[in-house]
Amino acid sequence: MKKIAFVFPGQGSQGVGMGKAFYDQYEDVQAQVKKADELLDIPLSTYMFEGPEDTLTKTEHAQPALLLTSSIITGLLKERGVQPQMVAGHSLGEYSALVAANAISMDDALKLVQTRGRLMEEAVPSGEGSMAAVLGLDGESIEAVTQHVRDSGEVVEIANYNCPGQIVISGSAKGIELAVEQLKEKGAKRAMPLNVSGPFHSSLMKPASEKFQQTLETVSILDAEVPVYANVTAEPIRDQTRIFELLIEQLYSPVRFHETLEKMVSEDLDAIVEVGNGKVLSGLVRKVNRRTKTFAIQDPESLEAFIEWYKED
Template sequence: MKIAFMFPGQGAQTVGMGKDLYEHYEEVRKVYEEASKIAGKDIAKLTFESSLEELSKTENAQLAIATMSIGILELLKKENIVADIAVGLSLGEYPALMYGGYIRFEDGINLLRHRGYFMGNLVPKEKYAMAAIIGLESSKIEEVCAKIREEGVFVVPANYNYSAQTVISGEEEGIEKAIEMLKESGAKKAIKLQTSGPFHTSKLEEARKAYKKELEKVSFQEGNIKVIKNLDGTIYKASDDMQEILANHIVSPVRFDKAIKLMEEEGIDTFVEIGPGKALSGFIKKEKKDANVFNIDNIENLTKVIEALKQLQ
């Protein structure tokens, strides 16, 4: 058995996520307490007691999701369940890098504090939106986006989730136009997402520059577990310029589709999504019908998954 740990991105947040784990496990509470000290805000209170609107602000959602994921990792560590490879979606790359030993916990939380703030606030003032396009190959989506850009309206692919799902990002007008054109081109579904910024596009250049300065203050470590980059779907190497990669990550599309292919090449047969929601598990199930796919976002799932993984070992 070869295991991948997968960490979700923004959009997976729900009020109260992980509360049962927080109440039940001292290890999880400790992670929240430490993360809250570093971030300068009470992440438990924010996650369990605020409104969805407040929690969904980029500067809050990134910290809340990552803290929940890291809390669950502590429980898996206690059970001696380890991964052969780790991957995240967008902000999920940070818990993956922390798990892989590339970034210290304190640095990771501090980076997400800045990343979330810059991505949420250093954004041009136009109205932006994102939409998931399902059932159409990415080359067709790229073509339609290019046509709309020729008309002077900004829209680009931002997340290549798996072969049949790509998320587009851009001006609201461009997204509406793209949805219409892509449905005409044969897309099965086009769903507007609850994430509002033009994430993973060139519109976040100002955020990238500001964030790069924060990244330059961090000393990265040599990792001990393989971690896949969102940027190009390859594994991080010791020679990689982490500051450059993680800064460019903000303005570049996420290639989760390539990460899935790479995990297949690496012989991964068991996938565990760690944190809120089941989005990444869903992508894997679409591409790999015979894989063992699990997600851990509450005590019930945690117990079942630990039991199942021990039987598979």
Template sequence: MSDFVLLFPGQGSQSKGMLDAFDGIDVVTRTLEEASDALGYDMAALIRDDAEDKLGQTEFTQPALLTASTALMRLWREKGGAEPTQVAGHSLGEYSALVAAGVIDFSDAVQLVAFRGQVMTQAVPAGIGSMAAILGLADDVLEELCVNASDDSDKVWAANYNCPGQLVVAGHAAAVDRLMVSAKEAGAKRALPLAVSAPSHTPLMQPAADAMALRLQDITFSAPNCPVWGNASATTEQDVEKIREALVAQLISPVRWTETIQKLAATGVSRGVEMGPGKVLSGLVKRIERGMIVGVSVTPDQLESSINLMAGE
């Protein structure tokens, strides 16, 4: 069996009923119960029904996605799926990757990301910040446009380097609005405002980063059992204290996903599995490294196929 990577999705991959295809599977049920015990509310009901429209709220989205990814990871192992040689997660998904690598216990992690969602929401008052997806411009062109759209009071930064020609920007709402106009004038195919108010992965998240730095000191970290790729650095780290620091840096630094996948391919990784709801990451990988094959885990059949794919069958 050759090297392969498990990829864990971030915010935006959630959907009501995202674990319905796995209903009644014991390990999935137990994972939902463990999350409920840690958080004090019914995680299964949130994911299945979302009766109060909370799944789109950051403080609920983040633990729900972590729970879904962890449940699928546990099912993967229960079915005899091979252990990954490397793991990586997009934004919030970095926490799922750390759970998979044995760095953080799931119960601790699900409480951590609930807290992360709360402090991110609180860091910038509603209406002050925004995010937008820009399609069809080169990274360096968009970076220059961000500089030009910023002034002393309002700033915008590149926040997610998702794949060539697809970047997300974030910052003060006025600067993001200016950036979208200038991006279209510069030839962008599309400039789309995103339905989020927290300008993630920018310096505006410094209050959240400070709060997370304190909270992370209360959590036991163990050495990873395989390399975990960090969003902020696009590198792997074995030292647990540096992993803590990376989770703080992640909040105020762009997600370097394109570079991460390119580096994975350069190490010889040619296969992977998106371990979580949806197919966002598998789609991005196709645009970054065409030669990398990525399976998905949206249904039990797809999970089984991915298990066989990683086993070389």
């Protein structure tokens, strides 16, 4: 049996039409999608399949849409006998990873991420928080700039360590503006604000995390059946109590995805498989280690191509 890891995309990977090819082909997927619409009390499938894009992109819609798509594909893979030896997700994708590891049910995860998305939207008034991607500068240099901006009284912090030369910062709109200017002066190839609705994975999300804890306490979390690499620590976890703690911290802590991928690559895997819409994470894997075999499964054709490889001797 081949040794593989599943990785699950986060917000930003959504797109109109996501999951529709699976919906059209599989009756049990149709049932799952209908159940999700009823559970969340929104026409999620309409947003996913028809848009409009600005409605799908809203955090409280994008998050369950991405989780539903990833979890549907995970279910189809498991039906075909594919079992990952470890899993990880990027930010929101951590919930898809926990569903794949049977630590949280898909129904509970859908409700959690809908609430998570709403609380993240509400945490900071629109226009007052922002994020920016920084390319071509090391973490130490970026941290020095963000500290300088914080000393001036604005909030700006590292939010995502994605891969070599790609780091995301998060904070107040003014803090991001100041940091972007200074990072360009420091030699960043690019420093560009992102089209997001808030300062995710920064200390400005702490009020949201406190409210979210109350929701999380109502959900049954089990020990994970396979190791789940946590965003906050980049370490594999299985314990239900630790999962609970880190999901709360995750809202205001940086996503250590670069470290996670390095550790996964060191596990002598046959492949790292991106499960869900888009190919963002496959690109990050290649930037961490070009020799690692990757698959991105987002439609029936890519599913079949992966299955064919998986069953080869």
